Amino acid sequence: MAVEIVDACVNCFACIDVCPSSAIDEGKSHMLVNAKKCTECEGDFADPQCASICPIETAILDSSGLAINPPGSLTGIPPEKMNAAIMEIKAR
Amino acid sequence: MELSVIEEAAEGGCSSSGCGSTDDQMTHLPDNIREKVQNHPCYSEEAHHYFARMHVAVAPACNIQCHYCNRKYDCANESRPGVVSELLSPEQAVKKVKAVAANIPQMTVLGIAGPGDPLANPERTFDTFRMLSEQTPDIKLCVSTNGLALPDAVEELSKHNIDHVTITINTLDPEIGAKIYPWIYWNGRRIRGVKGAKILIEQQQKGLEMLTAKGILVKVNSVMIPGVNEDHLKEVSRVVKAKGAFLHNVMPLIAEAEHGTFYGVMGQRSPEDSELQALQDECSGDMNMMRHCRQCRADAVGLLGEDRGEEFTLDKIEEMEIDYEAAMEKRAVIHEGIIESLNEKHAQKAAAAETTLVTPDKTYRPVLMAVATSGGGLINQHFGHATEFLVYEASANGVRFIGHRKVDQYCIGNDTCGEKESALAGSIRSLKGCEAVLCSKIGFEPWGLLEEAGIQPNGEYAMEPIEEAVLGVYNEMIEAGLLDEKSDDSQMISA
Ligand code: SF4
Numbered sequence: 014m015a016v017e018i019v020d021a022c023v024n025c026f027a028c029i030d031v032c033p034s035s036a037i038d039e040g041k042s043h044m045l046v047n048a049k050k051c052t053e054c055e056g057d058f059a060d061p062q063c064a065s066i067c068p069i070e071t072a073i074l075d076s077s078g079l080a081i082n083p084p085g086s087l088t089g090i091p092p093e094k095m096n097a098a099i100m101e102i103k104a105r
Numbered sequence: 106m107e108l109s110v111i112e113e114a115a116e117g118g119c120s121s122s123g124c125g126s127t128d129d130q131m132t133h134l135p136d137n138i139r140e141k142v143q144n145h146p147c148y149s150e151e152a153h154h155y156f157a158r159m160h161v162a163v164a165p166a167c168n169i170q171c172h173y174c175n176r177k178y179d180c181a182n183e184s185r186p187g188v189v190s191e192l193l194s195p196e197q198a199v200k201k202v203k204a205v206a207a208n209i210p211q212m213t214v215l216g217i218a219g220p221g222d223p224l225a226n227p228e229r230t231f232d233t234f235r236m237l238s239e240q241t242p243d244i245k246l247c248v249s250t251n252g253l254a255l256p257d258a259v260e261e262l263s264k265h266n267i268d269h270v271t272i273t274i275n276t277l278d279p280e281i282g283a284k285i286y287p288w289i290y291w292n293g294r295r296i297r298g299v300k301g302a303k304i305l306i307e308q309q310q311k312g313l314e315m316l317t318a319k320g321i322l323v324k325v326n327s328v329m330i331p332g333v334n335e336d337h338l339k340e341v342s343r344v345v346k347a348k349g350a351f352l353h354n355v356m357p358l359i360a361e362a363e364h365g366t367f368y369g370v371m372g373q374r375s376p377e378d379s380e381l382q383a384l385q386d387e388c389s390g391d392m393n394m395m396r397h398c399r400q401c402r403a404d405a406v407g408l409l410g411e412d413r414g415e416e417f418t419l420d421k422i423e424e425m426e427i428d429y430e431a432a433m434e435k436r437a438v439i440h441e442g443i444i445e446s447l448n449e450k451h452a453q454k455a456a457a458a459e460t461t462l463v464t465p466d467k468t469y470r471p472v473l474m475a476v477a478t479s480g481g482g483l484i485n486q487h488f489g490h491a492t493e494f495l496v497y498e499a500s501a502n503g504v505r506f507i508g509h510r511k512v513d514q515y516c517i518g519n520d521t522c523g524e525k526e527s528a529l530a531g532s533i534r535s536l537k538g539c540e541a542v543l544c545s546k547i548g549f550e551p552w553g554l555l556e557e558a559g560i561q562p563n564g565e566y567a568m569e570p571i572e573e574a575v576l577g578v579y580n581e582m583i584e585a586g587l588l589d590e591k592s593d594d595s596q597m598i599s600a
């Protein structure tokens with residue numbers, strides 16, 4: 014029972030500040046969750062705090078490995094639109 | 106994020122660039138406030154030619170999302186608010202402030218603006234302020250915020266004697282807010298849409314009231330988003346003024362697909378310069394407005410419009426030995442000198458004002474002119490070196506500062522960095538609406554292209570004070586008969 018932070022993380026520190034279990038530390042290139050300490054916030058909050066403040070889609074995975082904030086869920090940009098914009102910029 | 110829009114500022118009436126100008130910003134301010142802001146580059150249009158500011162990036166976390174922000178980007182060529190290259194610890198920030206203050210004695214103001222929201226990082230932000238108020242007492246402190254955590258921070262802010270707070274307020278209406286802020290983080294939950302926007306707006310207004318009740322200066326920033334909040338911003342201006350904000354700064358939305366922001370990708374357009382100016386004019390009827398805001402990066406260093414951050418990277422300041430006591434003495438002397446020469450200038454201008462203005466016996470239309478300057482209130486920059494132009498309006502009422510135009514458009518990512526050949530075209534495009542451009546020197550090629558574009562280049566006033574030069578050119582235009590007739594097919598507020 015633990016969440017995981019992966020390399021989409023931009024090191025904004027927001028999750029560290031709100032984690033009730035002090036389960037998050039600075040890693041080499043991004044934040045890391047200490048799986049032994051993470052409680053998924055159970056007993057403290059209804060939602061995992063790190064994933065409730067994290068601004069970056071797909072940076073935090075739940076215990077089954079799925080992104081808690083999937084593409085488009087935070088920015089409101091439909092993923093197709095985002096991909097189209099990226100393709101267009103690359104083509105310039 | 107807090108959109109570190111940091112400080113920008115307003116300018117002054119007679120206290121600013123002189124009585125030859127018609128400034129609508131600081132003339133309305135009570136003397137005590139005017140005194141407070143006279144050497145603040147972000148609050149005084151005049152001061153920003155002489156004094157410098159810096160921001161330290163100690164606040165990475167944010168508690169809301171704005172549609173004009175993308176937390177992922179960090180390109181060194183980016184100069185938007187909310188973007189930084191190097192995050193600092195409070196200790197590193199203090200070191201950097203001392204290094205910059207000792208090397209750029211004109212630096213008077215230190216701001217914390219991000220790259221997230223300073224008040225969403227209370228420990229890092231307040232540790233920095235605490236150390237600075239002890240160790241660098243001659244530097245003014247300021248902070249900008251989205252307002253969500255502001256009411257809880259007012260007490261602490263007042264302890265550190267932070268006299269300038271900037272709140273970004275884009276709307277008073279939760280329905281509009283939902284189109285700008287997709288979510289906020291509040292009491293342990295991510296709250297989306299109208300509900301989240303409503304909480305944010307309430308917190309902003311409460312924070313504004315609490316600050317002004319404590320006598321802390323508050324500036325309000327608004328981002329003009331065409332089709333979303335532009336009509337509503339007049340109301341915002343009225344309300345925040347009634348609640349005691351001393352300045353309102355309307356900034357244009359910056360939105361390019363390359364930035365990866367919601368607005369950029371979804372094709373939301375930015376306002377035209379002329380639309381921005383029209384809105385600023387409408388708002389200035391009932392509010393002190395700031396037009397020289399540069400929308401600095403959250404780690405900007407130097408005079409407004411320039412960024413010397415590269416000279417003060419962590420490894421470089423690590424090697425500097427700073428004797429701050431000595432630096433403070435030197436700084437005091439330099440600051441006094443600047444203020445003195447400003448005062449002298451004002452006196453001279455007041456005396457000269459009546460004689461230099463050819464009082465037109467009939468009223469001619471106002472004319473916009475662009476100026477290339479590297480500071481000091483003078484026309485002292487080569488056209489080709491200008492990364493931005495200041496725009497002034499000359500009319501029968503004198504000369505007033507309108508705003509600045511950036512030349513270099515934002516870097517759009519690694520693939521396109523370094524594209525140079527269109528720079529000249531970019532400069533000319535950025536001067537749309539102007540009828541003349543004043544600079545110290547200009548090359549042959551741009552001269553011709555400018556003329557073709559209907560913009561008269563002028564190098565006659567090199568090293569002269571800006572306002573006098575603009576007035577001089579205006580009078581020449583009148584004498585040459587250029588402003589007779591219905592030359593109204595020119596531009597003015599059409600775009
Ligand atoms: S889920 Fe909760 S306990 Fe686990 S890392 Fe995130 S904030 Fe900490």
Ligand code: SF4
Nearest residue numbers: 022023025026028067
């Ligand atoms: S909040 Fe998200 S992006 Fe920020 S440090 Fe934590 S995991 Fe990384």
